Amino acid sequence: MTIIKATCPCCGDVELTRDQVSLTVHPVKERSSYAFTCPQCGDEVRKPAGAEVIRLLKMGGVTPVPVDMPAEAAEQHHGPQLTEDECLDFANWLTSATAVAAAAAVGLHHRLDAGLD
Numbered sequence: 001m002t003i004i005k006a007t008c009p010c011c012g013d014v015e016l017t018r019d020q021v022s023l024t025v026h027p028v029k030e031r032s033s034y035a036f037t038c039p040q041c042g043d044e045v046r047k048p049a050g051a052e053v054i055r056l057l058k059m060g061g062v063t064p065v066p067v068d069m070p071a072e073a074a075e076q077h078h079g080p081q082l083t084e085d086e087c088l089d090f091a092n093w094l095t096s097a098t099a100v101a102a103a104a105a106v107g108l109h110h111r112l113d114a115g116l117d
């Protein structure tokens with residue numbers, strides 16, 4: 001069986017089997033990580049997993065666990081951020097709106113904000 005060498009922050013180098021290592025592969029590359037419970041101190045160790053680490057762990061027989069992430073979480077956003085006042089205005093509008101979905105479909109909230117209705 002393949003031995004995987006990893007480093008515990010407390011104990012230094014430790015040897016693990018593939019079943020002792022979990023690999024989480026995230027759609028956002030920087031969020032991928034691997035984890036293990038140190039066989040010496042029992043601490044849970046989690047570290048970032050770059051492309052090379054992912055490749056080596058897969059070669060060692062570790063089965064990657066994909067992260068299910070909604071597509072919206074990876075969207076790039078442009079323009080100014082929503083301000084606290086805008087959020088409060090929207091919350092106030094929601095409390096008075098009776099047909100939110102219908103209003104959103106026709107852009108009624110813009111007309112309400114402009115005081116046209």
Ligand SMILES: [Zn+2]
Binds near residue numbers: 008009042
């Ligand atoms: Zn340890």
